[in-house]
Amino acid sequence: MYKLVTVGLAAGLTVGFFAHAKAEVTLKSAEVMATTCFGCHGSEGKSANKNGYSIAGKPAKVLEMDLRAYKEDKKKGTIMNRIVKGYSDEEITAIAQYISTLK
Numbered sequence: 001m002y003k004l005v006t007v008g009l010a011a012g013l014t015v016g017f018f019a020h021a022k023a024e025v026t027l028k029s030a031e032v033m034a035t036t037c038f039g040c041h042g043s044e045g046k047s048a049n050k051n052g053y054s055i056a057g058k059p060a061k062v063l064e065m066d067l068r069a070y071k072e073d074k075k076k077g078t079i080m081n082r083i084v085k086g087y088s089d090e091e092i093t094a095i096a097q098y099i100s101t102l103k
């Protein structure tokens with residue numbers, strides 16, 4: 001009985017630890033992935049050029065829709081189709097969410 005309780009407790013702690021660690025990794029990697037975008041879309045997603053594409057602060061849903069459309073070639077761009085194909089759907093969601101939080 002004592003053994004069972006210890007094992008159960010250890011398993012609970014382990015799951016809790018990994019769930020926490022995973023959440024941090026996801027957030028961090030979204031930030032890292034988004035830095036790739038800033039090379040073209042301006043630092044922090046704000047384009048200095050008025051005709052450029054500022055992406056910071058757009059709603060996550062809109063960004064995600066645009067990115068998925070490029071990925072599936074429903075929207076044709078000069079370069080975005082190629083860029084977005086390098087990311088999984090989960091990564092696109094994470095990038096869109098991160099960029100939407102930028103002001």
Ligand code: HEC
Nearest residue numbers: 036037039040053055063066067077078079080081083095
């Ligand atoms: C090499 C330059 C470059 C990089 C890197 C880049 N983009 Fe783009 N982006 C463009 C260009 C140029 C367009 C206009 C469409 C086209 O020609 O492909 C665009 C268009 C967009 C649009 C649509 C904007 C609108 O209002 O229609 C979104 C959203 C977007 N990019 C997000 C991103 C995200 C997120 C990343 C990073 C994963 C990224 N871009 C990386 C150049 C780039």
